[in-house]
Amino acid sequence: MDWISEWLRGRVQRVCIRGVKSSWIEVFSGVPQGLVLDPILFVIYINDLDFGIRNWILKFADDTKIFSRINNSLDSERLQSDLLQLIRWSEEWQMLFNLNKCKVMHIGKQNQQRQYFTHDQ
Numbered sequence: 001m002d003w004i005s006e007w008l009r010g011r012v013q014r015v016c017i018r019g020v021k022s023s024w025i026e027v028f029s030g031v032p033q034g035l036v037l038d039p040i041l042f043v044i045y046i047n048d049l050d051f052g053i054r055n056w057i058l059k060f061a062d063d064t065k066i067f068s069r070i071n072n073s074l075d076s077e078r079l080q081s082d083l084l085q086l087i088r089w090s091e092e093w094q095m096l097f098n099l100n101k102c103k104v105m106h107i108g109k110q111n112q113q114r115q116y117f118t119h120d121q
Helices: 002-006 038-046 073-092
Strands: 056-062 065-067
Touching: 002 056
Parallel strands: none
Antiparallel strands: 056 065
8 A cells, every 4th residue: 555655745726716726836645636546545534434324325426316205303414424424434434514515405295394404503
């Protein structure tokens, strides 16, 4: 695995907006894009995302969906616990979820529209 560390060492990036380029800065986390190994490294990077998750979870590229049938408060608590587990993973591995894109979809006439949270949101 030393060759992977060496391959990732010294990565830099900059942003270009409307032709104006920022200064180059060193990148310390994440997976690079645009090379043959990148998809494989990303899969390895997120491989343990669902460890300990008790509900159904779907992972596709950088998109994660968790879902469950909620019949009672225990089901709701289990889903909430899984959400917090995902947030802890994302913070530990410095791959934060964009909470502005997170949505809850309630389906069914008997659905109690329970509230779920991630830290303070």
